[in-house]
Amino acid sequence: xxxxxxxxxxxxxxxxxxxxxxxxxxxxxxxxxxxxxxxxxxxxxxxxxxxxxxxxxxxxxxxxxxxxxxxxxxxxxxxxxxxxxxxxxxxxxxxxxxxxxxxxxxxxxxxxxxxxxxxxxxxxxxxxxxxxxxxxxxxxxxxxxxxxxxxxxxxxxxxxxxxxxxxxxxxxxxxxxxxxxxxxxxxxxxxxxxxxxxxxxxxxxxxxxxxxxxxxxxxxxxxxxxxxxxxxxxxxxxxxxxxxxxxxxxxxxxxx
Numbered sequence: 584x585x586x587x588x589x590x591x592x593x594x595x596x597x598x599x600x601x602x603x604x605x606x607x608x609x610x611x612x613x614x615x616x617x618x619x620x621x622x623x624x625x626x627x628x629x630x631x632x633x634x635x636x637x638x639x640x641x642x643x644x645x646x647x648x649x650x651x652x653x654x655x656x657x658x659x660x661x662x663x664x665x666x667x668x669x670x671x672x673x674x675x676x677x678x679x680x681x682x683x684x685x686x687x688x689x690x691x692x693x694x695x696x697x698x699x700x701x702x703x704x705x706x707x708x709x710x711x712x713x714x715x716x717x718x719x720x721x722x723x724x725x726x727x728x729x730x731x732x733x734x735x736x737x738x739x740x741x742x743x744x745x746x747x748x749x750x751x752x753x754x755x756x757x758x759x760x761x762x763x764x765x766x767x768x769x770x771x772x773x774x775x776x777x778x779x780x781x782x783x784x785x786x787x788x789x790x791x792x793x794x795x796x797x798x799x800x801x802x803x804x805x806x807x808x809x810x811x812x813x814x815x816x817x818x819x820x821x822x823x824x825x826x827x828x829x830x831x832x833x834x835x836x837x838x839x
Contacts, residue, residue, distance in 0.1 A: 589700050592712040596626035598663035600656075600677075600702075602670045603635050604805035612805065615832035616669050616705055622835055623715065632659040638676040641684070643772050650684050650691075657681075657694045665712075666702040669828050670804050671735020672771070674704040679738055704735060705828055706803060710744035717751040720834030728760035728797035730788070730811065730824065732804040736764055745803055745827045752834045760800065761791040769810035785814040792822055800824040 597620055601613040620627050637652035656677070660666055668674045681695035709715050727749060735741035742764075749755050768774060768784030788811060792800055802808050802824055811824045 592665040592701070592703060592708060595664040596628055597665045597667045597708075598628045598630055598660055600633060600636070600660070600666050600668040600673065601629070602668060602673045602805065604809065605669060608809065609805050609826065612669060612826045612828050615826070615828040616667070618832050618835060619709075619718065619828060620667070622718065623709075623713065628663075630659040630663070634659070636673045636676045637684075638673060638680075639772055641676065641680060646684060653681055653684055653695070654691065657691070657698055660698060661694070663698075663701060665708070666698065667705055667708045668702060669705040669826065670806075671704050671732050671739055671741050672804055672806065674702055674707075675734040675738040677702045704739055704741060704803065706744040706748060707739060707741055710747060716747045718748065718831060718834070720752040720831060722752055722754040722830075722834045724754050724756070725799060726756045726758050726797045727799045727801050727830070728758050728792075728795045729763055730760060730767065730792075730800055730802040730807060731764050732802055732807045733766050733770070735803055741803065745801065748827065748831060749801060752831070755830075755834075758796045760795045760797065762787070763791075765791070767807045767810045769806050771806065774810065781810075785810060789814045789818055789820065792824075793820060798822065799830070801827050801830055803827050 605613045617627050634655050635652050636656055637649035641649035678699045681699055682692055685691040685695045703712050729746055731742040746757055750757050766784055767788045768781040774781040808824045808826055815822055
């Protein structure tokens with residue numbers, strides 16, 4: 584289905600796909616997503632049988648394994664009216680690759696296509712889906728810059744949505760990050776298969792962060808956040824990368 588013809592997510596309950604990284608390493612980010620959605624009066628549901636989207640297996644060429652994981656996802660979210668995900672890469676997997684995974688299986692392809700049509704990345708859901716940019720949030724004065732993660736930027740056309748949400752927070756100034764659209768080097772299994780290249784790319788990203796006029800770097804993917812914070816920590820840099828949902832939730836606290 585064309586992106587322009589996707590069903591509107593307004594006035595529908597949201598089923599949260601929290602993702603592996605958030606579930607295992609950053610559960611507070613999942614809580615931040617829920618708090619922001621509930622702040623807007625959105626009913627949030629959490630299918631307990633959800634696991635992974637299957638992206639690691641898919642990217643490694645193990646498509647049979649990816650299909651098995653995708654079937655579990657589709658079963659877990661079979662009753663969802665809207666799926667929201669705080670990760671551009673995981674949302675892109677469902678939106679772009681699920682129908683491809685099941686292209687020779689009409690029944691599962693239909694289920695995959697439905698999931699693709701109702702899946703939204705978190706900031707995309709707020710801005711493009713609900714038409715909300717100003718959440719009425721407030722923070723102490725802080726300068727931020729954005730790292731635009733690859734999958735979200737190139738496959739879902741994300742970036743402006745998160746920036747508009749941050750710019751609307753009282754106290755936040757958004758400044759540019761040199762090379763904001765350049766990969767941090769994580770790339771899922773890429774960082775494992777090609778660690779030397781991944782480390783070199785991370786080194787360039789750390790230099791960009793150090794050169795930015797910003798106290799905090801914002802991104803929308805927990806994997807990029809992990810990669811960049813690891814590089815910053817090893818170099819002894821005090822700056823850190825945070826998820827856009829956590830920045831917004833902090834504003835919810837300070838603005839209340």
